[in-house]
Amino acid sequence: MDSATLYVLAAAVLFGLGLDGLIVCEHLMRKLFALNIMGSAIFILLVATSAPINDKPDPVPQALVLTGIVVAVSATAFGLALIVRLCRESGKATLSVDDEPENDD
Amino acid sequence: MGLMLDIVIVASLIGLSFQSLYARSLFRCILHFVVFGLAMSLVWARLNTPDLAMAEAAIGAGVTGALTMVAFRRLMAISPAQNQSRPSNRSRLALPIALGAGGLVALLGLAVLEAEPVAGLAGMAVMEALPSTGLQNPVTAVLLSFRGYDTLLEISVLLAALLASQAVTQLDDPDPSILTEQPDTPLVGALLAMIVPLSVLVSVHLLKAGSLGTGGAFQAGAVMAGCGVILALSGRLTSSAQPSLLINLGLSIGILSFIGIGLVPLLYGQPLLALPDVWAVYLLESTMMISIALILLLLFTGSISIRRSDG
Numbered sequence: 160m161d162s163a164t165l166y167v168l169a170a171a172v173l174f175g176l177g178l179d180g181l182i183v184c185e186h187l188m189r190k191l192f193a194l195n196i197m198g199s200a201i202f203i204l205l206v207a208t209s210a211p212i213n214d215k216p217d218p219v220p221q222a223l224v225l226t227g228i229v230v231a232v233s234a235t236a237f238g239l240a241l242i243v244r245l246c247r248e249s250g251k252a253t254l255s256v257d258d259e260p261e262n263d264d
Numbered sequence: 265m266g267l268m269l270d271i272v273i274v275a276s277l278i279g280l281s282f283q284s285l286y287a288r289s290l291f292r293c294i295l296h297f298v299v300f301g302l303a304m305s306l307v308w309a310r311l312n313t314p315d316l317a318m319a320e321a322a323i324g325a326g327v328t329g330a331l332t333m334v335a336f337r338r339l340m341a342i343s344p345a346q347n348q349s350r351p352s353n354r355s356r357l358a359l360p361i362a363l364g365a366g367g368l369v370a371l372l373g374l375a376v377l378e379a380e381p382v383a384g385l386a387g388m389a390v391m392e393a394l395p396s397t398g399l400q401n402p403v404t405a406v407l408l409s410f411r412g413y414d415t416l417l418e419i420s421v422l423l424a425a426l427l428a429s430q431a432v433t434q435l436d437d438p439d440p441s442i443l444t445e446q447p448d449t450p451l452v453g454a455l456l457a458m459i460v461p462l463s464v465l466v467s468v469h470l471l472k473a474g475s476l477g478t479g480g481a482f483q484a485g486a487v488m489a490g491c492g493v494i495l496a497l498s499g500r501l502t503s504s505a506q507p508s509l510l511i512n513l514g515l516s517i518g519i520l521s522f523i524g525i526g527l528v529p530l531l532y533g534q535p536l537l538a539l540p541d542v543w544a545v546y547l548l549e550s551t552m553m554i555s556i557a558l559i560l561l562l563l564f565t566g567s568i569s570i571r572r573s574d575g
Contacts, residue, residue, distance in 0.1 A: 167373030175366025180285035233425035
């Protein structure tokens with residue numbers, strides 16, 4: 160097994176773990192971490208699967224991922240601001256089905 | 265030897281991501297998540313992409329860590345009980361869905377690894393056209409010369425995130441949660457006297473290095489924002505609810521100069537955002553560094569503006 164395969168498998172595990180956390184975790188900050196971990200998994204996948212050019216890594220996926228990192232931080236910052244505001248309004252940083260106006264359960 | 269190192273990094277990455285989701289207290293989650301960002305930068309170093317390693321360490325681990333910790337402190341001020349929140353949404357579907365999605369990602373990645381690399385990739389075109397840009401770092405060339413449009417939108421996203429955060433943050437109360445408890449001990453002044461000039465030096469170096477090797481505006485801006493965060497934590501900078509012309513100019517100078525320089529080529533019949541020369545790249549990177557640093561700092565303080573504290 161070479162290291163590219165290893166990193167692809169790592170990306171798969173991280174993506175699955177992040178998705179599990181996104182569903183299972185109740186606190187919104189944990190959900191935000193889960194989203195970030197899923198994003199990081201995709202970044203690893205993008206770079207690890209790109210074919211090298213003249214024995215150097217392809218610059219285009221690198222630039223894509225660099226942009227992705229900055230956008231992820233922007234989204235995370237906005238998400239955190241929303242969580243703090245939600246907590247200020249409702250006193251808790253979780254969303255549950257009980258908060259819905261119409262509960263089908 | 266190399267593979268062993270990769271296995272250690274991947275194992276720690278998975279362990280850290282597990283802990284940052286399922287650790288007992290929320291604070292432990294945050295700490296593990298910050299270390300996860302550092303492990304990610306090791307991954308980039310191992311994948312031979314130093315630009316990404318630098319960006320992840322400065323932006324991914326550093327700025328995200330500061331932002332999550334200050335958000336945690338604000339949450340704690342509202343209700344301290346939630347630190348002990350357990351992941352409790354027991355769902356029977358979660359595990360199969362996660363396994364299926366992970367399997368799909370693995371399948372996709374392994375299939376791409378098996379495929380023959382096609383000729384005429386964008387990366388090859390970049391490598392061929394690189395000498396014409398006057399830059400030596402192909403990543404900077406992609407970001408500014410070849411795909412300037414993406415970078416323009418990237419800085420717009422950053423600015424939009426700041427404006428949206430300011431819109432949902434209640435601004436009337438001065439926020440005590442970013443201040444450390446005793447900001448005026450003698451050691452703090454000595455520390456600042458060393459760290460502030462050094463981080464300015466490092467960020468300007470990263471900016472200049474971006475055209476030759478590893479570095480660039482985003483890494484430099486993140487380092488400078490870190491310097492601002494230290495000043496805010498130690499009470500040298502305080503958040504202010506009064507909009508300041510200078511700060512607003514600093515926030516928007518990156519995107520404004522990008523649009524300005526991007527529009528000029530249209531006058532000469534060239535395509536939009538065709539940068540005239542290397543000086544334009546330097547100018548854009550410098551103004552973007554200022555904007556990025558200020559935007560990240562204001563995202564941290566959660567205020568409209570900042571000013572020097574009077575004390």
